[in-house]
Amino acid sequence: MNHTGSDLATASRDADGRKRNHDADMINGGLNGTRSDTPAGGPATNGGSSKDTNTNGASMALATTAGSTLGHYSDLPPEIAHIGPEQYNSLSTLLLRISQESYNELEEVLKNMAAIQLAPVTNGVLPNGLGAANMQGNADANRRKKLVLLSFAQEQRAKFIKLLVLTEWGKKASSDISKLIDLLAHASTQAAHMDAADYKLERIKVLSNNARENNPDIATALEVLSTGKASWMPSLDYIPPEPISAEQALKLLRYLNTSLSIRLNVHESLPRHLQNWRVHSGRATFVIDNELEFDVMSFVEDASEQWFLIDVRLLFNPAPTITVGSRFFMQLKLQADLVLKDKGLTGLFDFLNNFILTHKISVLRSQAVGLVRTGWAGSLKVEPVHRLLVVSYWTNKPGKKNWIEIGVSNNKPKNGKVSWRGPPIPSLTTRWFRQGKEVKDPKFQFDWKDLSMECVLKQVIACHASEILRSTKNSFKSGVIANARLSETEPGDCTLDATLGATSTSVTLSLEQVTGSYILRPASALSARAESAFNQGREPGQIANVMTQVLAGTLLSLIQKNAQQLGWQSVARQALHQQVVSAAVRLDVISSTLYCPRGWTPSWALAAVIDSSGESWWIFEIGSGGGSIEYAEQIRMDRPDGSSLPINRNTLASLERIAVQLLSFRVTARQLEKQKKNYSLKCELGPSLEAYRIARRWVLHVQTADLLAAQAGQDAWLESDIRITCEGMKVGGQNVWHMAAGRMIKTVAADMHKLMAASPQHAFKFSEDGNFRILLATPFGQDILGELRARLRDVNRLRTFATTLQKRKMLLKSSSLQRVQFQYGPSPYSATVNFGSEKELTIELSPSNPHHRILSQLTEIANDRSPSLPVIDPGDANGLDRFCTILVATRPLFKVLREVEQRSPGNYSNPAIHVHTIFKYRLTYDNPVCTFDVRLQPKDDNVYWFVEDNLRPKDPNVLPTPERAPGHRRLDNLQAKLKELFSRKGNGWFGTRNGMVAELDAIPRAIEELDKCVLGCRMADGYVAPPPLEKPPQQGLNQANGGQQGNQQQQQPRMQQARQQQQQQQQQQQQQQQQQQQQQRQGQSGKQHLNQQQHPRGQQPNGRPAQQQMPSGRQQTLQQQQQQGRGGPGGRPGQSKNDVITID
Incomplete structure (x- = not known):
């Protein structure tokens, strides 16, 4: 849009508000003064040529309607985009930056002024009052400083004047400049669109040419396809060659x-x-x-x-x-x-x-780059050079670098002479640099046919690792066994094994092929520290010294680990110096450690001594002060073939066992010498292969007469000699196992063989020929004589107890010195007597055994802790005899009680069986409610079972719980059947006025008859208590409510009748009690001991403690509270007379 000067002049004459429409015609006044949108001949507006019209168009604007104005503005083009102020750099930012720049320049000026040197000042005061400031040299310097400062001020003044002008101009022309910027941005955008349109049209034309498809020649195609030729097509006149045969x-x-x-x-x-x-x-x-x-x-x-x-x-x-x-x-x-x-x-x-060799180098380079990206990442560096490949390995390893160069060599000799075979041919060659130095003539055998950069690197690294391990092996001191296994192709197969002493303490040194890090196996804390030291960069000689220290430390740690597993405690060595140990063992000791195995006393120690030949084991007797060794004895660990045993738990356990043998027999021998007893200590080989391989063992021979004192009237049952061997420490570490072996005489051996035939023993072994072995446990450091005498007494006690069982026809099931299990009765039932504790015996019964309910009472009897127990069998000499007698006497009763309980599984209340003493039991029924006591009492040199009904006890204050309620009354049919039962007589039993008396074997039948009689009166829908004998005083208060008064009036006649019946029954019971008291006074003297056993704790016949006497008022109040809580006499809390009674 170029405008000429005439256009500018014309534009200046036009009003500023005129615009053009889309047809480029002027609106709001044009050159011709007419509007294209006005009717022909209409008045012109805003600059028309008609002078009769208003040139400013005011009248025309007033005549224009609102509708035409909106339509007019809708036809205008869109406004140009406005650039907001956020896209400008603000003037404040410019001012800040200029100020900062001025400040920085001021600092530079001050530094330059300070750099101008002044003339030196002489000492003293100058004449005529002239100072340093007035000197000629300083005046020049000051003048230069002033010039620099004035120059800076002038430059800054000019700069800020420009800022002032710019600020003032911006205040006045900011709106116009904003419009100009919008116009410039719009024009630039439109120009860019026009240029892009030209470019796009050109590209469309170029690309569409490729997609153009030529017009097909249909006529020629049809002619050629139908006749094979076209007459109007030219012929090339080629002469075809003659075919060759x-x-x-x-x-x-x-x-x-x-x-x-x-x-x-x-x-x-x-x-x-x-x-x-x-x-x-x-x-x-x-x-x-x-x-x-x-x-x-x-x-x-x-x-x-x-x-x-x-x-x-x-x-x-x-x-x-x-x-x-x-x-x-x-x-x-x-x-x-x-x-x-x-x-x-x-x-x-x-x-x-040359082309092939270069291509091979390229292949190797690509393989090396692939290795860098995969498993060798971080350890390789590939440096491609023209026709040369440089690969650095172990890049992260400290020290100088290592690399290999692969290139093409012309193979020409250095002297320039040509061989008679002709000039050499180029080939691939390598150069190896180790620790920054080239290795001359390395013996590499690379395969250039099957190219593999990984194989090339492995050969180089294997050679490098082999050289390091070979130098390390040569640096070891004498006495260390080192063996190097090297490979030319696999770095992982290059290892160095070093051993100090036993083969179990060997260490293996190798290098990781990728990173070059040292690997020391087996892994441990010592090897980890050694690896860290190696990987910091160490020479082979230093590596050998560190490996020697690791071997010694590994051996000590191995011993310590196995010693800890066995529970050995390390002995503090503050007072025991290394020189004392060296003098005691007479060896060049490198290191040593002392242990106190579990159970050992502080005066003895087991020592591991390490010297140049390996480890050796010693027994030390430490002096009282802990700084001296009184006695030292080495334990040989060599096998018969000369090889040494490995350091493991088995070996150390064997060492401990041998050491315990030595110490134990020394203590026992000292005790025998004090007692002036004869003994002999012989060395014998172990019977097993393991014992033969480890060491010998010792056997102590003692006389039987020195161990067992002969008793009057008792024949000897052992032969004269007993052999004692030590079997090591007991698990737990406090006792020492010993094995005592001897032989019984033939008569005793036959009986003992029958006794132990079916009972495999743990601590006592007996053979048919009379030989026996006893396992003993004694505290460490003490002799075994006392324990051996005690175990021999146990054997004798086992013999005598077996005789007791045989006398009572009880079957011995299994036996040992600590435990005897036998069977009794026809069922049969099993019982076990445990002799393990020295102070008391223990009785063991299975839960299925009927006697299990009186297990604690049986234990007291077996240990003779029941002196008031009546004597049933005069032949009982001790607690075990009485224990067996009671089992036989009570077996029928407990058998029938178990059968009664198991009759209805899950029903433990009908009847419920309560044990009061060993000879007194109570049977409690809840449907119908009744209780019975079963007692064992002597009578006429025999013992019988007495079954007593608790309805009318001797003491009315000790009624059983189910029948203790005031006004309690049994069922009439139950009383009638019981009366009939107590008047009958059966096989081995007969009834009395208030119970039954039965023999020992007849008690099951009596109990069954009683149970049958009681359960015959059982109510199918639950037990309902009969009316009480008398009305409780608080019953009317418990039932005082409006809904129950009518029922209470209806029940009063029945209550009076029941009260009369109860009074009659009470009179009958009082008469029966008087008769029974007269009978009991006659037999009271013979039953005194039994009553003491039945009531050992001052209990009443129902098993409850006697109640203390209370004041009559307090007792009456408690009875009223019980009646109120139970809902009436004979009931439970919350229960009326007609409710079903359930006994706890």
Whole structure:
């Protein structure tokens, strides 16, 4: 939009508010003064030529309607985009930056002024009052400083004047400048759109040309497809060659083969590396091993014409397949034919050989880059150079760098002489740099046929690791056994084994192939610290010293670990110096440690001493002060074949056992010497292979007469000699196991064999020939004589108890010195007597045994803790005899009680059985409610079971709980049946006025009859108590409510009748009690001991403690509270007379 000066003049004359429409016509006044949207001949507005009209268009504006104005503005083009103030750089920001810049320049000026040097000042005061400031030199310096400051002030003043002008101008022209910026942005955008439209149109034209499809020649196509030719198409007049036959082709190939052979043998001078060739199919094939083979051909016999390349095949892996006719092959053939024209076959070989070698380097480079991206990441660095590959390995290892270079070498000798074989051919060569220094003549055997950069690196790293391990092995001191296993291809197979003493303490040193880090196995805290030291960069000599320390520390840690597993405690060695240990063992001690196994006393210690030959074990007797060794004895660990045992738990346990043998027998021998007893200590080999391999053992022989005192009237049952061996520490570490072996005399051995035939023993072993073995446990450091005497007494006690069981026809099921299990009764039932505790016996009964309910009472009887128990069998000599007698006497009762309980599974209340004493039991029924006591009492030199009904006890204050309620009354039919039962007589039992009396074996029948009688009166729907004998005083108060008064009036006649019946029954009961009291006074003297056993704790016959006497008022109040809580006499809390009673 270029405007001329006339346009500007015209625009200046036009009003500022005029615009153009989309047709480029002026609106709001044009050049011709007319509007295109007004009627023809209408008045012009805003600058029309008619002078009769208002030039400012005011009248026309007033005449324009609102509708036409809106339509007019809707036809206008859109407004241009307005650029907001947020896209501008504010003036305040400019002011801040200029101020900061001025401040920075002021600092520079001050620094420059300070850099101007002043003249030096002399000491003293100058004459005439002149100072340093008035000197000529300082005046020049001050003048320069002033000039610098004035120059800075002038520059800053000019800068801020410009800012002032700019600020004032911005205040006045800000709105106009904003409009100009909007116009400029709009114009720039439209220009960019026009340029882009031209470019897009050009691209559409170019790209559509490729998509254009030529118009088809339908007529020509139909003619050619139908007749095979078209007369109007021109003919090229090519003459086709004559077809060649198979004979001619064979003749041609033979001719070519012959001419090629003649040329190669006669006219070509081939170098030695091209001697491997063959002629076939009209071509000559040259083979270069591990690289390539190429085919060439020629049409003449002599060298007048050049050779031509026909095909190339690569003979290494990985390699691409070159296809004849491909773009690459054609490019290669073109270059090869040029070389053949100029240099012949020799030049072609050099060209192809260099090409193949370069390609191999490229393949190796790509493989190395792949390794960097995978498993070798962070440890390799690939540096490609022109026809040279540099690969650095172990890049993170401290010290100088290591790398290998692979390149192409011409193999020319350094002296420049050429061999009679001809010039050398180029090949791939490597140079190895280790620790920054080149290694001359490394013995690498790289496979250049199957290219593998990983294999190349492994060979180099394996050689490097082997050299490090070999130098480390040579740096070991004498006495350390080192063995290096090296490999030329696998770095992981290069290891160095070092051993100090036992093979179990060997360590293995190797290098990780990727990172070059040292690996010390087995892994431990010591090896981890050693690895950290190695990987910081250590020489082989330092590595050997550290490995020696690791071996010693590993051996100590191995001993410590196994010692801790066995519970050994380390002995503090503050007072026991290393020189004392060396003097005691007479060895060059490297290190030593002392242990106190579990259960040992502080005066003895087991020591592990390490010297140049390995470890050795000693027993030390420490002096009283802890700073001296009184006695030292070495424990031999050698096998018969000369090999040593490994350090493990079994070995240390065997060492501890042997040490315990030595100490135990020494203590026992000292005790025998004090007692002036004869003994002999002999050394024997262990019977088992394990004992034979580890060490010998000792056997102590003592006399039987020195252990057991002969009793009057008792025959000897042991032979004279007893052999004692030590079996090591007991689990728990406080006692020592010993095995005492002897022989019984023949008569006792036969009975003992019958006793122990079916009972395998743990602590006591007995054989048929009379030999026996007893396992003993004694505290460490004490003799075994007391324990041996006690165990021999246990054997004798077992014999006598077995005789007691045999006398009572009880079957012995299993037995040992601590435990005897037997069966009794026809059922039979099992019981166990445990002699394990020295103070008391323990009775063990299974829950299914009927006697299990009186287990605690049986235990008291077996331990003779029941002196008031009446004597049932005069032949009982001790508690075990009385225990067996009670089992036999009470077995029928408990059997029938168990059967009664198991009659209804889950019903433990009908009846409920309560044990009061060993000879008193109570049967409680809840449907119907009744209780009975069963007692065992002597009578006429015999014992009988007495079954007593608790309805009328001797003491009315001790009624059983179910029948204790005031006004309680039994069922009439139950009383009638019981009366009938108590008047009958059966086999072994008979009834009394208030119960029954039965023999020991007849008590089951009596109990069954009683149970049958009671359960015959059972109510199917639950027990309902009969009316009480008398009305309780508080019953009327408990039932005082409006809904129950009518029922209470109806029940009063029945209550009076029941009260009369109860009074009659009470009178009868009082008469029966008086008769029974007279009978009891007669037999009271014979029953005194039994009553004491029945009431050992001052209990009443119902098993409850006697109630203390209370004041009559207090007692009456308690009875009223019980009656109120139970809902009436004979009931439970919340229960009326007609409710079902359930007994707890």
